[in-house]
Amino acid sequence: MSLFVDISFHSLIKFEEELCGDMVEAVRLSDSIIVVMADGLGSGVKANILSTLTTKISATMLKEGANIYETVDTIVNTLPVCKVRKIAYSTFTLIKIYDDGRVYIAEYDNPPIFIIRQGRMLNIDKKEIIINDRKVYESKFYAQTGDVLIVVSDGVIHAGLGNIMNLGWKWESVADYLQRSTIDRNDAQSITKDLSQVCWDLYGGKPGDDATIVTMKIKTPEYVNLFTGPPKDNGVDEQIIKDFIKSYGKKVICGGTAANIVQRELNRPLTVNLDFVCKDIPPTANMEGIDLITEGVITLNRVLEMIKEYKKSVSSSEYNYDISGKDGASKLTRMLLNECTHLTIWLGKAVNPAHQNSNLPMDLSIKYNIVNELAELLKSLGKKVEIKDI
Template structure:
């Protein structure tokens, strides 16, 4: 159990379609519930391959995700789905199999598996075995779920995969019985030994890539999917924008800003001046303009200083458009920092600059508060970041 320590549940996935198919027959879905410090992830393998399998897996994963979120009891939710999934009339076997992980940031993870290969729990880079509890379906005698309750520690990883991974190479001359769980474990353990900070996404990609190399001619005989979860130190960012409403409390807020762990950004000239004054540090600005925005400035102890509402508005635009390459201006640099962070705190000063409402201005400036709210929505919904707004 992880106590009093900030933890972020990272998730990374990778998939490979069965050779010759135009749709994935496995489906991975996840949803984050920041207010509950929770992440639910599902990997489902649909019967057969191609579009039919995709629909079956998609339906199973979506149902599980919704049920698991609505129902605190994951086992009951999974049982409902297990009993509800129909049987293929032709082959008389289950429509789809699934693995679902309900993770909390305190390290508690509930896992239910039906049909999929057993997950791997990696602690200090080594696989740890767990006893499961089996729950048989009351409706279908051949179906049973494996359920687990785990208490993970920081830096532990969980790896889920479809049978396309463990059975890769099956029937070939080199891997008659497939890569198998043992082969997968050897691979993952050796990768983590050589690179202990390997990201979830990279590990999932490498597992899928390695499974594919086991297949004769690198042609996947089944859909290959891998999903990795990692409980790690969160990468934090704090953005100080706008001077505090009560200037008597400037020092207090600047102190709070500087003590904040992680990267620090100031958006706003006046805000930058407040911080520089309180810390008695100098701001250096070299260029005037970068792109269509005022250029960024520098100060010791702060990672980026930008102008306020124009840069924030531009950053919202970039977040909405999601360009493949971020422009090299202050807003592009700000968005780059957002994307590299898990937790973003905005300290939004409530003081309004009357000059921004001068009718002589050639364009209408939006209220800082509204831009930040739009940014918050985008970052939480589109980019699944944890965002905290503090109006000061």
């Protein structure tokens, strides 16, 4: 069975520093995803440069087919060792997760990875290997749907050190917290956000070290098909609607014209939902076999704004954004963020006469730009997005 890796990462920068000394690189391949998290020695500019080099070298070499020995050997020979402390200038964790569930992990001096299955820490065997006099811990296992893998830099383990907690948070305490906090969370973003917020609070809003969190949630692929706008050639309406209905996954229609086309071709009743009325967003509608029907451009533009705000909230420990509304834009936003790994947008290219009214907002004339920007934004959140021009 093919699996999907929902990934999210965020860093808290050490107080009074401008650059983070930790770095994360994620590369999706045709059959797998490679994730690298590196922690540069110290903080600031030097640490940032060294951790960036480590992640870029690792991700690039693994992407091109190099094995762990070649990759680590290159890193060790590229980055110097601190003459005073006799330790490497950058630690790292390398992870490769295949679509069939195979997971390979290599850890060098970072806190051990957290692997959570059904609310319990999963203990896996680790093999110590020596590469250029460096101890690297190598492990392999098969992931299952629902598994959560979390990699952190030592700034997370040390959260609260000298402030709320004399000895820091400690790995065991973080593990205990994650076992409880991840069990009801379906997306990687919320897990990352939650753990980041706890670290921020333990540091009293003034992180004593760079603290990075990388969350990987293993999911069964979730498909959503979104149909918006009338097809350019109305002679193909029947075939397009047949293909849309036969497509695998949830069905969403955005736009009154698109909904009317589906209603006509399927001969199914279309009813407006007036149970909830929002002054800013037009109401939703209902039709048998369709999971969600919303208005078009106004709603899509609002979805775009909401996902931008949500993404900003994930990367900020001081900012929260609520997407729990009952309006059509909130419903579609939640579906795209929490119930979708693969999105196919069926984008009609016909000119909609309603959009030519000069009295309507300019936003209505740029539907294609909204759709394309939405697609790129969702890709940046790790979704796989395809646009079908029809």
